[in-house]
Amino acid sequence: MAPRVLVSDALSETAVQIFRDRGVEVDFQPDLGKDKDKLLEIIGQYDGLAIRSATKVTDKVIAAATKLKVVGRAGIGVDNVDIPAASKKGVIVMNTPFGNSITTAEHAVALMFAVARQLPAADASTQAGKWEKSRFMGVELTGKTLGVVGCGNIGSIVASRGVGLRMRVIAFDPFLSQERATQLGIEKVELDELYGRSDFITLHTPMTDKTRGMINKDALAKMKSGVRIVNCARGGLIVEADLAEAIKAGTVAGAGVDVFETEPAKDSPLFGLDNVVCTPHLGASTTEAQENVALQVAEQMADYLMRGAVSNAINMPSITAEEAPILTPFVKLAECLGAFAGQVTEEAIHSVEILYDGLVSQMNTKALTSATLAGLMKSQMADINMVSAPIMAKERGIQVTEAKRDKSGVFDSFIKLTIVTEKQTRTVAGTVFSDGKPRFIQIKGINLDAEIGEHMVYTTNNDAPGIIGLLGTVFGKAGVNIANFQLGRNKRGGDAIALLYVDSPVPEALLDEVRAYKEIHRAMPLKFDMPSAE
DSSP, X not given: OOOEEXXXXXXXXHHHHHHHHTTOEEEEOTTGGGOHHHHHHHGGGOSEEEEXXXXXXXXXXXXXXXXXXXEEESSSOOTTBOHHHHHHTTOEXXXXXXXXXXXXXXXHHHHHHXXXXXXXXXXXXXXXXXXXTTTOOOXXXXXXXXXXXXXXXXXXXXXXXXXXXXXXXXXXXXXXXXXXXXXHTOEEOOHHXXXXXXXXXXXXXXXXXXXXXXXXXXHHHTSOTTEEEEEOSOGGGBOHHHHHHHHHHTSEEEEEESOOSSSSOSOOTTTXXXXXXXXXXXXXXXXXXXXXXXHHHHHHHHHHHHHOOOOSBSSOOSOOTTTHHHXXXXXXXXXXXXXXXXXXXXXXXXXXXXEEEEGGGGSOHHHHHHHHHHHHHTTTOTTOOTTHHHHHHHHTTOEEEEEXXXXXXXXXXXXXXEEEESSOEEEEEEEEOTTSOEEEEEETTEEEEEEOOSEEEEEEEESOTTHHHHHHHHHHHTTOOEEEEEEEESSTTXXXXXXXXXXXXXXXXXXXXXXXXXXXXXXXXXXXXXXXXX
């Protein structure tokens, strides 16, 4: 019996035909996504669901989808899909991360021009019968400094367009290597330097805990007077009230905003301000982009439903059915190793070296490497997945190498990750025990045996008496329960580390208290995509 797919948002007829040509039965109801009750009523009949942004795939929809195997999102953002609910039920969620790149980059450049020359206001004035030539004095882009925050797929396209416009392009991206920057013809800088030097700033970074609200009062105070800011990435990157105040004060000369803190944006502190150009999330709104992502999602879903091929999956690696039982625990380990390195590394990464030792060296290491890179880059790139991670790493000029060897120690298998930055080399290793749970077995060359939990704290210190008591006392007074506490040192009186597995997120004030002790060199929170302890 042929698999059935429901298309509940507006995909092109060409995309719908792809399903039919591949032997998939397709039900094209492009307005159904707006009718939550009707969707809940019929979703149980389908093996696949193809959507854009209008359809909300909630936990209720997932629960009602008794046959559903795959959700395909034509576009990059999957905020309208309950990923944990889908994962728990074994529903694969796919997206199309690269189909909108050119279109979004071009919209950012269009907003730069619009703000530089005050085009919308000048158009409205002229069409109203006025002739206010002296009112709309603009600035040239040529010779100005363009600061690109986030130099991945879209940001690098904007950077290259800026170079073509004879702008001086500088960029900040934690994963941008000097080699990649040189290849693009741009200068790699730190974020504060970018703020201080840029005449135009364009944002192309995903929304993460680190980037949310990054353009705030403090950041704006570091910027050159008269800067113009463009955001075609995510609305929450900018604190709109702070930007509005800076525009009113004249320290920011203008802004082009395509995305907002709340969407649809019915009201914003930015509305009505002089030289603020606002568009309703049009970054991906071109005929070409909409067609590209529609065709791509249809091909991906049909390939999975008819042949079992998985590509651009948010919540599942590219693993065959035969490999899954053995490989899956090591995929989680690889992801955790990458996540650890990504969270503790602040400098740009030059290279990634992954050693597979023992039985794991005979497995599908391509999937494991992809999982490692996804974990490594996830702290900076929320939308990354195992398929896109290697591409993103390559775009940023990160060299990735694998090595395999026969069993060399007490463990039947282990994975060792080495991160090389411009300032240091960092290593972390782990294995999977017989219970299927991943564990850290070495950090910075220091051996230990640490269970991995959702919330952890990593500390470094000199090996000295009293550290266990100190940490236990501080955490206990704050009411934070330590579920597991592991220590390690390289030698007596030498360097030491501690990993604390805690039951809940650790308040920053508590970490500041720990850092205040002279015995502690570093204390930082870690978060891993692991089930919460009951």
